[in-house]
Amino acid sequence: MRFLTASFSLLAVLLAPMNAQAHFVWVAVHQDGEQRVARIYFGESAAPGEARLIGRIAQTRLWSRSLIKPTTKLKTKSIVNGERAWLEAAMSPASPSVLEADCLYGVFSRGDKPILLHYYAKSLNAAAANLRKLGRATKLGLDIVPSITPDGLQLKVLHEGDPAAGCEVVVMSPAGAKTQVETDDDGVVWIKSLVGGRYAIRARVAESKAGSYQGEQYENIRHYCTLTLDIPPSLADASEKVSAADLLFKARQARAIWSEFPGFTADVCVNIDGRARCGKINVDADGKVTLKGVKLDEESAAVRSLQSLISHRLGSAEFTEDVSYADQQTGHPLGRLIKLDYDSRMASTYRVKGDVISQVNREMGGGRFTISVFRVHRNKENKVLPEFYNVCFWNKDGALRSSTTAHDEWTRVGAFDLPTSHTFVTGGEGSYSSVWIGFSNHRLTDRLTE
Numbered sequence: 001m002r003f004l005t006a007s008f009s010l011l012a013v014l015l016a017p018m019n020a021q022a023h024f025v026w027v028a029v030h031q032d033g034e035q036r037v038a039r040i041y042f043g044e045s046a047a048p049g050e051a052r053l054i055g056r057i058a059q060t061r062l063w064s065r066s067l068i069k070p071t072t073k074l075k076t077k078s079i080v081n082g083e084r085a086w087l088e089a090a091m092s093p094a095s096p097s098v099l100e101a102d103c104l105y106g107v108f109s110r111g112d113k114p115i116l117l118h119y120y121a122k123s124l125n126a127a128a129a130n131l132r133k134l135g136r137a138t139k140l141g142l143d144i145v146p147s148i149t150p151d152g153l154q155l156k157v158l159h160e161g162d163p164a165a166g167c168e169v170v171v172m173s174p175a176g177a178k179t180q181v182e183t184d185d186d187g188v189v190w191i192k193s194l195v196g197g198r199y200a201i202r203a204r205v206a207e208s209k210a211g212s213y214q215g216e217q218y219e220n221i222r223h224y225c226t227l228t229l230d231i232p233p234s235l236a237d238a239s240e241k242v243s244a245a246d247l248l249f250k251a252r253q254a255r256a257i258w259s260e261f262p263g264f265t266a267d268v269c270v271n272i273d274g275r276a277r278c279g280k281i282n283v284d285a286d287g288k289v290t291l292k293g294v295k296l297d298e299e300s301a302a303v304r305s306l307q308s309l310i311s312h313r314l315g316s317a318e319f320t321e322d323v324s325y326a327d328q329q330t331g332h333p334l335g336r337l338i339k340l341d342y343d344s345r346m347a348s349t350y351r352v353k354g355d356v357i358s359q360v361n362r363e364m365g366g367g368r369f370t371i372s373v374f375r376v377h378r379n380k381e382n383k384v385l386p387e388f389y390n391v392c393f394w395n396k397d398g399a400l401r402s403s404t405t406a407h408d409e410w411t412r413v414g415a416f417d418l419p420t421s422h423t424f425v426t427g428g429e430g431s432y433s434s435v436w437i438g439f440s441n442h443r444l445t446d447r448l449t450e
Contacts, residue, residue: 023049024202025057025119027101028228029091038062038074038099040087040121045172046200046228048084057103057119062089065134066097074099098134099123102141107216116211116218118142120225127232142225144169144203153191153231156183157203159223163187164205172200175333175353178387179378193250193354196233202226233331244338245321247352254355256383258313258416261285263445266418270294270302271436281306281439287314301426302435309408309422334358334372356384366396377410379417385410393428402428413442 026046030039042057043049055078062074074089091097105117120140124131126148137143142164147154155171157164167183174197181189183203191199207221263285269278279293287310296303326339326349335353351359360371375387387408393401406424410417422437 023053024224024226025060025101025103025105025121026200026226026228027062027099027121027123028198029099029123029125029230030088036091038064038076038089038091038123040076040101042086046198046226048081048086051080051083051085054078054080054085054087057087057105060087060101060103060119062087062099062101063139064091064097064099065138066092067133071138098137100137100140102139104213107213107218113220114216114218116213116221118221118223120223121228122226123228123230125230125232127230140225142203142205142223144201144225144227146227146229148231153194153199153229155189155191155201155227157187157189157205157225159205164203168204170202173354174198175356175358176375177354177356177378178375179382180380181378181382194231195354196231199229199231200226201229244323244325244336247336248323248338248350248357249321250355251350251352251357254382254384255315256313256379256381256385256417257315261287261314261416264413264416264418264442265445266439266442268294268440269438270296271438272300272302273434283310285445287311301424301433302437305422305424305435306437309419313417367394367401369393379410380412385417400428402426411442414444416444418442 022044023042024044026041026043028039028041028046030037040057040060040062041047041049042053058078060076062076064072064074066072072092074091076087076089079086079088099122101121103119103121105119107114108117109115118141120137120142122137122140122144124135124146126146131148135147136145136158141160143158145156145158147156155169157167157169159167163183163185164187165183165185167187169181169183169189171179171181171191173179174195179191183189203225205223207223209221210217210219212218263283265280265282267278268281268291269276277294279291282290282292284290289307289310322340322342324339324341326337330336332351334351335356335358336351338350338352340348340350347363349361350357356373356376358373362369369391371389371391373386373389377385377387379385389406391404391406395401404424404426406422408419408423409421411420412418418439420439423435425434426432
């Protein structure tokens with residue numbers, strides 16, 4: 001693997017795409033003082049959604065199940081807090097329980113194809129007593145059944161009681177890392193590396209089935225099931241049992257890189273603080289970048305970021321075991337701190353959480369910098385493409401020189417994840433700058449015709 005250098009140009013690797021926001025029904029347990037309450041959310045994750053939309057899921061049915069009471073219906077009320085809202089119901093504090101919800105949303109028109117949307121939601125604590133008896137829903141048409149095993153977390157998707165093969169499953173970890181996979185022939189996906197905290201999981205099954213609902217015609221049915229799963233740290237895969245070398249090796253192997261890259265061309269536009277210019281970009285098999293029609297200073301932040309964006313996708317898999325844990329702390333939100341013992345000149349350390357390098361720390365040029373990754377995206381091979389990150393540079397005296405927040409988007413072309421946009425905003429030392437670089441009409445070089 002090629003290591004990051006001090007230049008800002010090497011920071012662009014740490015971003016990946018963010019999809020347009022979608023809405024799903026989620027249910028979760030919230031501790032309100034000494035009282036536990038059940039909350040129903042409508043949004044992309046298990047968090048309060050837009051207040052203006054909460055009325056659209058007012059018809060949601062909610063119940064709890066426990067070993068004492070098989071089914072208890074819960075009455076909800078709308079709670080509005082500024083621009084955010086949710087449905088809420090009081091819960092019994094007695095025994096471990098699972099929450100389940102059903103919402104027949106209605107007909108939704110996307111283009112000229114009306115779709116009937118049916119949402120299902122479940123909330124479960126993985127440490128609850130007799131998880132095997134509470135883990136499978138009793139009345140949900142689409143269900144995600146979790147099991148904690150020595151090999152990690154198994155998720156089995158059932159549609160009308162049968163395994164849902166080839167079903168899309170999206171898993172968001174407590175740190176915000178997002179993984180999208182498909183179930184196997186048994187309707188199963190696995191999460192091998194666990195951390196303690198709340199996982200937000202959703203599955204989708206589509207049916208080519210026409211009909212009508214409340215007088216509206218639809219051509220297909222789309223079922224979504226969400227699972228809010230709380231995993232105690234005691235059940236998670238403790239990274240302190242893994243050597244620093246093994247943990248870092250796993251994270252490096254998880255990076256999405258361009259293997260046997262042929263090069264590509266694309267249209268490109270660069271917008272720096274509102275001044276836009278467009279042209280063509282050519283990237284050859286060695287990663288050399290050539291711009292046509294776009295005149296930029298070779299030393300500009302936009303050019304350096306663009307070159308870095310390409311070079312980091314060509315990273316090698318080189319590895320040395322000359323690394324060690326820098327401390328004994330295991331509860332840091334960004335994971336274990338690993339010291340690169342061979343790199344005393346730059347005093348490099350990484351933080352690794354699961355299979356993601358979540359932070360890079362280095363000394364350089366009389367100062368230092370820290371890159372902190374807040375969200376990553378998984379490609380179809382489950383490899384990591386970073387999504388959001390922040391980078392801070394400090395002077396030698398410890399004063400903050402600059403802070404940059406950035407975001408990248410990618411598209412799949414053949415076997416390669418190619419950039420569609422790179423956006424970063426930098427402030428510091430009395431300056432502020434916003435840069436957006438957009439790519440379109442990608443073509444792999446080996447597919448070009450004369």
